[in-house]
Amino acid sequence: MVQPISKQAIYVVFLRELKRYWRAKARVISSVAQSIFFLAIFGLGLGSFVGDIGDVNYLSYMAPGVIGMGLLFGSVFSGVSVIFDRQFGFMKEMMVAPVSRTSIILGKILGGAATATIQGIILLVVAAIMGAFTPSIALVTGAFAAIGAMLLITSGFVGLGVAIGSTLNDFHAFQLLSTFVMWPLFMLSGVFFPIDGAPLALQAAMLADPMFYGVELLRWCLLGSGTAILGPFGWLISLTVVIGFNALMIGLGTYLFSRAQI
Amino acid sequence: MDTIEVKELTKFFDKDVKAVDGISFSVQEGEILGFLGPNGAGKTTTLNMLSTLLRPNGGTATINGHDILTEPDAVRRSIGYVFQDPTLDIELTGRENLDFHGRLYGLDRNTRQQRIKEVLELVQLTDRADNFVKTYSGGMKRRLEIARGLLHYPKVLFLDEPTLGLDPQTRRSIWEHILRLNQEKKVTVILTTHYTEEADYLCKRILIIDFGKVVVLDTPNKLKERLQGDVVSLTFKDTAAIEKFRPLLEKKEWIHKINVVASGNNYAAMSRMMQTSPQMVNSMVDNEKTIQEETSPPKDTEQAVFEKNIQFSGEQCSKCLNLLLDNGGHRIPEIVKLAEEAKVILESVELRKPTLDDVFLSVTGRNIREEEGSFIDMVRRHRIMRQARGKPTRN
Numbered sequence: 001m002v003q004p005i006s007k008q009a010i011y012v013v014f015l016r017e018l019k020r021y022w023r024a025k026a027r028v029i030s031s032v033a034q035s036i037f038f039l040a041i042f043g044l045g046l047g048s049f050v051g052d053i054g055d056v057n058y059l060s061y062m063a064p065g066v067i068g069m070g071l072l073f074g075s076v077f078s079g080v081s082v083i084f085d086r087q088f089g090f091m092k093e094m095m096v097a098p099v100s101r102t103s104i105i106l107g108k109i110l111g112g113a114a115t116a117t118i119q120g121i122i123l124l125v126v127a128a129i130m131g132a133f134t135p136s137i138a139l140v141t142g143a144f145a146a147i148g149a150m151l152l153i154t155s156g157f158v159g160l161g162v163a164i165g166s167t168l169n170d171f172h173a174f175q176l177l178s179t180f181v182m183w184p185l186f187m188l189s190g191v192f193f194p195i196d197g198a199p200l201a202l203q204a205a206m207l208a209d210p211m212f213y214g215v216e217l218l219r220w221c222l223l224g225s226g227t228a229i230l231g232p233f234g235w236l237i238s239l240t241v242v243i244g245f246n247a248l249m250i251g252l253g254t255y256l257f258s259r260a261q262i
Numbered sequence: 263m264d265t266i267e268v269k270e271l272t273k274f275f276d277k278d279v280k281a282v283d284g285i286s287f288s289v290q291e292g293e294i295l296g297f298l299g300p301n302g303a304g305k306t307t308t309l310n311m312l313s314t315l316l317r318p319n320g321g322t323a324t325i326n327g328h329d330i331l332t333e334p335d336a337v338r339r340s341i342g343y344v345f346q347d348p349t350l351d352i353e354l355t356g357r358e359n360l361d362f363h364g365r366l367y368g369l370d371r372n373t374r375q376q377r378i379k380e381v382l383e384l385v386q387l388t389d390r391a392d393n394f395v396k397t398y399s400g401g402m403k404r405r406l407e408i409a410r411g412l413l414h415y416p417k418v419l420f421l422d423e424p425t426l427g428l429d430p431q432t433r434r435s436i437w438e439h440i441l442r443l444n445q446e447k448k449v450t451v452i453l454t455t456h457y458t459e460e461a462d463y464l465c466k467r468i469l470i471i472d473f474g475k476v477v478v479l480d481t482p483n484k485l486k487e488r489l490q491g492d493v494v495s496l497t498f499k500d501t502a503a504i505e506k507f508r509p510l511l512e513k514k515e516w517i518h519k520i521n522v523v524a525s526g527n528n529y530a531a532m533s534r535m536m537q538t539s540p541q542m543v544n545s546m547v548d549n550e551k552t553i554q555e556e557t558s559p560p561k562d563t564e565q566a567v568f569e570k571n572i573q574f575s576g577e578q579c580s581k582c583l584n585l586l587l588d589n590g591g592h593r594i595p596e597i598v599k600l601a602e603e604a605k606v607i608l609e610s611v612e613l614r615k616p617t618l619d620d621v622f623l624s625v626t627g628r629n630i631r632e633e634e635g636s637f638i639d640m641v642r643r644h645r646i647m648r649q650a651r652g653k654p655t656r657n
Contacts, residue, residue: 012365020353089349093410096313097366098338 009099010107017078017111021118028119031070035123038066039130042192053194056223063132064218065191067123067146068153072186072211074119075154078112079161079253080177083168101258105162109250112158113151120150124222138224146221152242153214159249166253166260189215213241263327264288265418265450266312270321273307273474281307283474284321289452291417294444296465297454298622304474305454306346309420312452313343326417339367342411346422346454348403352396356387356406359395360413367414381409384446385439401432408439412447419443421453425460437463458618468618472626482618488568489616489624491518492590494597495576496583499607504583507606511585516593519572519586568624575619575629581609586616 021028039059043066047058054061085091094104124143133139164177188202189211195203206212216238266289273282282304289295297305310316312323314334322329328336350359357378364374382388385405395403404424411419424440425433441464444451455461461468462482470477478485498504511517574584587593590613601608623629 006368008368009366012362015365016351016354016362019358020351023353088352089345089347090351091349092315092343092345092347093349093363094366096315096338096341096343097363098335098368099366 004100004103005106006099006103009097009103010110013094013104013107014111014114017108017115021078021111021115028122031074031119032122032126035066035070036126038069039063039127039132043130043132059130060132060134060223061194062191063127063130064146064222065189065215067120067127067150068189068191068211068215068218069186070123071116071120071150071154071214072157072189073182074116075112075157076161076164076177076182078115079109079158079163080165080168080174081112082108082162082165082257083170102254105254105257108162109155109158109253112161113155116154116158117147117150120154121147133222139222142221142224146218149214149217149221149239149242152239152246153211153217156210156242156246156249159246159251159253162253163249163256166256185209185211188212191215210241210245213238213245217242263324265291265293266323266325266452268308268312268321268323271308271311271318271323272320273304273311273316273318280474282311282318285471285474285476286321287469287476287479289418289450291450292444292448293466294440294451294453294464296461296468297452297471298456298458298461298468298618299454299471299626300456303471305471306422307474308471309343309422309452309454312337313341313420314338339414340416341418341420342414342416342449343420344404344407344411344422344424346426348407350395350403350407350410352394355392355394356382356398357391359406360391360410363410363413369414377413377415381412384412384443385409399432401428401435404428404432404436405439408436408443412443412449415447416449418450418452421451423454423456425455425457433460440464458622462618470622470625477625485618485621486616489572489586489620491586491588491616493574493614493616493620494585494587494590494594495574495610495612495614496585496597496608497579497610497612498581498583499609501580503606504581507601507604508583510600510604511583511597517585517587519569521572521574521584521586571624571627573620573623573627575617575623 039062043059043062047062050058052058082091085094095101124146127133164181168177184205188206188209190206195206195212198206213233216233217235220235220238268288269286270284271282271286272280272284274280285304285308287295297303297308299305307316311318312325312330314330314337318331322331324330325337326340328340330337351362354362360378360381361374364378369377378391379388382391385408387402387405387409390398390402395406398406408419408421408424411421421440425436428436437460440451440453443449453460453464465482467479467481468485469479498507508520511520572586574586576582576584585597594611594613598608598611619629
């Protein structure tokens with residue numbers, strides 16, 4: 001069935017996501033605090049033990065990964081929130097309106113990407129204040145590039161969240177999702193250790209993790225292209241993988257959502 | 263052309279269970295039509311098909327001249343749907359919920375502001391519009407949903423169990439709102455309910471639906487006229503008294519119908535079985551129908567069939583007799599005298615008008631309120647009531 005796209009509908013669903021994010025102060029604070037703990041305890045504590053990685057200190061090495069964590073969790077959960085919309089009935093209100101499901105889900109994805117990116121920007125500022133990045137002109141341009149990368153990464157992961165949320169029908173599966181999807185994606189993304197030194201099996205798993213390429217991309221943006229800590233791929237390959245994943249997940253999320261029972 | 267025309271609409275969720283079984287009816291402009299039936303009768307499924315949320319397996323319908331199969335967007339623009347379960351975003355304010363709805367339906371800013379003001383006044387929520395919906399009482403949420411359903415000026419409004427789980431006072435006020443908007447906005451309404459008094463009070467016509475089929479469609483008064491006269495309920499000392507007294511009553515030609523109080527035809531057991539083996543229940547129902555069709559003489563008029571099946575609602579009681587007769591008040595002394603002469607001890611005599619409950623029981627053979635045993639229904643009711651209790655009421 002052809003599904004015409006309505007800009008107005010995309011916008012209004014997007015707006016709702018922003019409003020809800022803005023009001024859920026506790027959620028914002030707790031996720032920012034969590035990232036600060038990671039940076040402060042691991043970055044400074046573990047960092048003093050590990051020393052430098054490549055030519056940057058451990059805190060700097062970890063910071064892009066921790067920002068990536070905020071992006072990952074924020075975006076997947078906002079995609080999965082289609083379960084709550086369904087559970088609390090609001091989905092029906094959208095479904096019975098004269099707009100296509102595609103418009104609804106595109107609004108959802110844009111909204112989720114925007115809120116997760118806002119979260120990422122907050123973390124970026126926090127990490128900068130903690131001294132993770134060397135102040136320079138390159139850092140300013142790099143930060144803007146990073147924001148672009150964040151939007152790409154998050155919209156892909158909101159798509160993944162929507163795909164999962166449209167398939168699972170109850171939110172008791174949330175715990176499973178967190179343990180078996182989110183945490184592996186996060187821990188394999190190269191946030192704590194460089195890929196080179198890891199055992200082969202682990203390296204393979206890391207290369208299969210889309211978030212790995214996202215973190216690589218963020219690292220390239222924020223730490224500069226000259227650093228020796230980047231993984232085996234250049235920024236271009238990382239960007240290509242991120243865009244490919246993004247397109248795939250938005251497509252999959254849209255498809256599964258339009259087929260789902262309300 | 264009528265505002266709603268439904269032809270042979272059918273939906274089955276699996277091969278053996280037909281949720282809606284070829285129903286046809288039409289609704290005139292400005293009419294309030296009630297779907298009356300127990301849970302699982304097919305009321306919500308029908309509304310979901312009419313609102314294009316569910317695709318029928320057979321048949322079709324037009325709403326405001328638009329076909330539900332070929333013009334779903336035009337149909338959606340023509341309808342407002344107030345769902346059975348709450349569908350508000352409780353993290354937003356009342357006004358924001360309305361604004362969201364207005365935008366979804368493509369209304370521009372000025373139109374939105376003006377209509378939001380108007381519908382808020384209609385349901386008397388103006389002073390609470392900027393509070394979060396999570397602070398609303400159950401009745402206020404319901405009113406907000408009704409207001410929202412009207413915001414895009416639909417020709418047709420679907421209300422699915424609009425007062426389920428609300429207290430009697432709130433229910434009353436929702437009724438007044440529904441009547442008022444029907445009169446002021448000339449909006450055509452289909453509402454589903456399993457409260458007979460609600461259908462009686464609000465609806466111009468009532469469609470009794472059971473096992474996915476239209477059992478009867480008529481005005482509340484016409485339905486009640488099928489049970490002509492008054493109902494006199496007699497309670498005796500014991501069952502032996504009934505056996506002794508009943509033959510005497512049967513001789514009186516002014517008594518139209520004598521009946522023991524409905525023995526509660528095991529609906530709860532049936533619904534349990536429906537969950538475990540629906541095929542069995544369906545075939546039981548089908549068998550019952552064929553038997554009835556075979557045994558009832560073909561010449562019987564609809565009214566004659568109806569009279570044969572008359573039953574009376576009420577508490578289950580083995581020492582009671584229900585009589586249907588004209589001028590019940592004047593006949594009571596005669597009945598009491600008859601009892602005295604026969605030396606039968608009467609414990610109580612009660613006179614009442616036939617209700618839609620009696621009609622419902624007579625046409626479907628089951629009590630509309632006997633479905634409390636359904637687990638899913640119980641859970642849903644609890645949920646709605648818990649939400650309804652939430653915060654201090656300001657109705």
